[in-house]
Amino acid sequence: MELFEKIGGLPATLLFLFFIFSSGVSPSIGGDILTPAQPLTDGQELISAGERFILGFFSPIKTNNRYIGIWYKVSPPTVVWVANRQHPISDHNGSLSITANGTLIIINQNSKIIWSSGSSGLANPVAQLLDDGNFIVKEANILGSLTWQSFDYPSDTLLPGMKLGWNLTSGLNRNITSWTSPSDPASGLYTGAMDLHGNPQLILWEGSSQLWRTGSWNGKTLTGIPDILHYKIFLLEFVINNDEVFCMYHTTNTSLIARLTVNYTGICQRSVWLDDSKMWISYLSEPKDPCDYMSQCGVYGVCNMDDSPMCSCLKGFKPRSPTNWDLRDWRDGCMRMTELDCRNGTDGFVTMKNIKLPDTSRSTVDRSMELNECRAMCLRNCSCTAYASADINGTGCIIWTTELIDIRVFSFGGQDLNVRLAAIDLGLGLHHSHSRTMVGILVGSVLGILLFASVGICIWIHRRRRTGAVPFASHRNNECEEGKEWELPSFDLGTIIAATNNFSIENKLGQGGFGPVYKGKLGEEQEIAIKRLSKTSAQGTDEFMNEMTLIAKLQHRNLIRLLGCCTQREERTLVYEYMPNKSLDTFLFDKDKAVLLDWQTRYNIIEGIAQGLLYLHRDSRLRIIHRDLKASNILLDKDMNPKISDFGLARIFREDETALNTRRVVGTYGYMSPEYAMDGVFSVKSDVFSFGVLVLEIISGKKNRGVSISEYKGNLLAHAWSLWMEGNGLELVDESISNSISMVEAINCIKLGLLCVQESPKDRPTMSSVVLMLGNRNTSLPDPKRPGFFPTRARPEVESSKSKTDSASINEFSITTVEGR
Structure with missing residues (x-):
């Protein structure tokens, strides 16, 4: 991995000298060979014959711990292998040596062996660093006498020529495992390994859970990575025989510097070094989109990023839980419309094109069978659910006899999958x-x-x-009756009074533009939040009806759920699910509570808000512009998952509408886009602007408004833009989370926030693009243009729904960072 991550504007030469100083680098002990007569002490190096790789001691960022590693001799240096990753040395008194019997050992300051390669039983052993990055133990001056190699024990990086997979004779399993963090090369949470069950495939594990899989080998490529065929500089090899099952890659140009890593965030990256620009370029990252993650759509579900929603059922299948399906919860998957009729032989097959084949760990394989024989075998087996060719040329047979899971559709590539259906679901026969x-x-x-x-x-x-x-x-002559069309329950006023203890002050959660919000309880267990329209509220009956009718039609995990309403007598109340952590602003802008929002929590909140907005703009039955997206309108459930609330100012767009104009500008100043605040023009890009402000507030822990000009050079957007242009973007990050951030993710999020608040609406990304950017955490983002600046003093005609202080709406050496690669 890259030892150093560029942050700020320090010259590369200065940063490289910093690395030499911090690593204690001193002259080589004599080329690429280590002998029993001379150990490698801290500060000495082995350099491969072609000077491509270096072996020696190094320290990751923010720690003095010392490790034996191998790194690419590029600037910045890039670590590709670590020996004692689980057992660091705390000072510079360690050494690496090879014993008389050919065992590599690392000794710490107390002369204690902390790492060993195991005995090799050689008479005249040496260890050599090769020009492919492999560190080997062999008999001196005898070719082919290798007894141990680092290539058999990868860290988080796979180099060209390294095998990823099994030696079935010795039982050796070669896999790659992420670093724990940029400062700790110990084995982390993510592992890339070969799965031997069924038809072998590579799987990325998150702990004990499958996160992503490559799909099986089809003779040409891995069915889950069709993109790799576009990169002609790499040759992919997949070997399956009685002795070995492994995958490896080579470069068509041997001078090319390349690597494949599993980083500490769970992303599998293929990268190449560009010597002219002195940087690594990631050309393929997985998982790259939501459909790449395991079983997004459940059993018999199909994931397609070109569809909205992305999940659908296979032909002849229907959602197992229609209600959950409508809520975009696809975990239950799909079920057959008609059961198979194996006894009468009337079943048939539907062929799906461009498919990442279902999880092949659940399959059986016969590589000698023709495809027509495969079909016949599937029909004879009453448990067979689908079949496919094991080779893209039409030979070999893969048969599934269990539920099909983790299927996705590609716009190109993939394979044919033949799914078994009852005849009636195929429309066969008179x-x-x-x-x-x-x-x-x-x-x-x-x-x-x-x-x-x-x-x-x-x-x-x-x-x-x-x-x-x-x-x-x-006795129910009220507006809630109009919600009957959307099955919105109407609550009796007595029930509301009892639930809130007659709207007692002890039950009051806060105050918003709509009016007070109370906590209540239905029966003994169900906690609720009740918004009561104040008689003096700036938002009146129109906003009440707007929120009631809109939210009743919206169902998404990142939108607040409306349980019902009550409009008896003079009361107008809306009943919501209760959010125990209240609103985002109660944590974000409170120094004591902000520490509870660590980096991962903040990233998850940003992702959740983006998913909710995407649903409003594209995936819901209605096309909705929220118009009042702000921190106080983002509610947090018990697990700190975000839910967008307060739809009183939202507007529905027709499919043929791109923007609307209004004389009545409503919303909260500081979150409004310039074209809306100044000209009354709003569109989906208005919400994108508000989202960008929110992203920058979440990262910084500071409000866009309500700060001194001297402190923020105008407002938070101006301050963020100034830091970005100076190359000091990370200074924006909230000090309370500086120890928990992923620098790569933080920089990308700041860049994303600035992209969203660009002055021109056409320059801002859509929410679908934003979700894709967030889903691929290591994606390369375009450079932002200047944000939309406008005066911080509201114009008289601008209405604000700004909440009061106690508001509670219903709930990555370019510098000095070491990262394991």
Whole structure:
């Protein structure tokens, strides 16, 4: 990995000298060979014959711990292997030596062996650093006498020519494991390993959970990484025989410096070194999008990033839980519409194109079988659910006899998957077509009768209402009745009074532009939050109705859930799920509470808000602009997951509308986009601007407004832009989380925030692009343009829904950083 990460504007030469000083570098002990007669002490190095690699002691950033490592001889140096990653030396008195029997050992300051390679049983052993980065133990001056090699024990990096996988004879399993953090090369949470179950495939593990898989080898590539075929400078090799199962890669140009790493954030990256620009370029990262993560859509579900929503069911299948499916919770997956009929032999297959084949650890493989034989075998096996070719040329057979899981569709590449269905779900045969037609006629007839009856009833109700003779309307003559179309429950005023102890001050959570918010309880267990429209509120009945009708139609894990309403007598209340951690601003802008929002929590909050906005802008039944996105309108549940709230000012957009103009500018100054605040023009890009402000506030722990000009050079956006242009972007990060941040992620988030607050709406990304940027944490982002600046003093015609102080809405050596690669 790169030892040093560029932060700020220090010259590369100065930074490199810093590395030499901090690492205690001194002259080599004599080329690339280590002998029993001369150990390698701290400050000495081995340099490979072609001067591509160096072996010696180094210290990661922010620690004095010493490790034996191998790094690419580039500037900045890039560590690719660590020996004593679990057992650091605390001072500069360690040494590496090879014993008379060929055992490599590392000794600490107390002359205690802290790492050993194991005995090699050689008569005249030497250790040599090769020009491919491999450190080997062999008999001196005898070719082919290798008994130990570092290539068999990777750290977090796979170099060209290294094997990732199993030696089935010796039982050796070569895998790569991330560093714990940039300052700790100990084995981290993420491991890339070969899975031998079924048809072998590489899997990225997060602890004991599967995070991502490459898909199986199809003779040409791995089915889950079709993009790799575009990169002609790399040759991928996959070997499956009785002795070994492994994957490796080579470069077509042997002078090319390349690496594949699993970094501490769980991203598998393929990178190449550009000598002209002195930097690593990542050309492929996995997982790269939500569909790459394991089983996003459950069993028999299909993930497609070109669709919205991204999950759908295979043909002949339907959601197992329609309600959860509508809520974008796809974990339950799908189920068959019609059970298979193996006994009568009427089942058939539907062929899906450009597919990442389902998890092959659940499959069986016969590499000698033809595809037509594979089909016949699947039909004979009543448990068979699907089949596919083991080789892209049409030979070999993969059969699944369990539920199909982790399927995705690519726009190119992938393979054909043949899914077994009941004949009726394929539309096969005259009998089945006739039966389906008859069912269709019957259902259509019944629906027609019901529709006719419904029209008649509606006419009757209308006439009765005109005469005041509809009994059930007499005691519920309120706006909540209009929510019946969306199945929004209407609460009795007595229930609300009892739940809030008659709106007692002890139950009050806070005050917003809408009015006071109270905590309540329905029955013995269900906690609720109740927004009560104040008679003096700037937001009136229109906003109340707007929020009620909009939220009733919206269902997403990152949007607050409306449970019902009450509009009896003069009361207008909305009942929401209760958010125990209240709103984001109660943590973010409080120095004591801000420490509870560590970097990972803040990143998760940013991602959640982005997902919620994407749903509003693109994925919901309505196309909605929120218009009042701010920290106090982001509520946090018990696990600190964010939920967007307060839709009183939201507006619905038609599909053909891109922007609207209003004379009545509403929202909160400081979060408004310039075109909206000044000209009343709003669009989805207005929400993107507000999101960008929120991102910068979440990173800094500071408000965009309410700060002195001398401290922030105008406002937070101006301050962030100034730091960014000076190359000091990380100075923006809240001091309370400076020890927990990922510098790469923080820099990318600051850059993303600045992209969102660019002055011109057309320059700002869409929320779909934002979600993709956040999903691929190591993606390269474009450079932002100047933010939209405008005076911090509100114009008279701008209405603000600014909350009071106690508001509670319903809930990466370019510098000196060492990273394990």
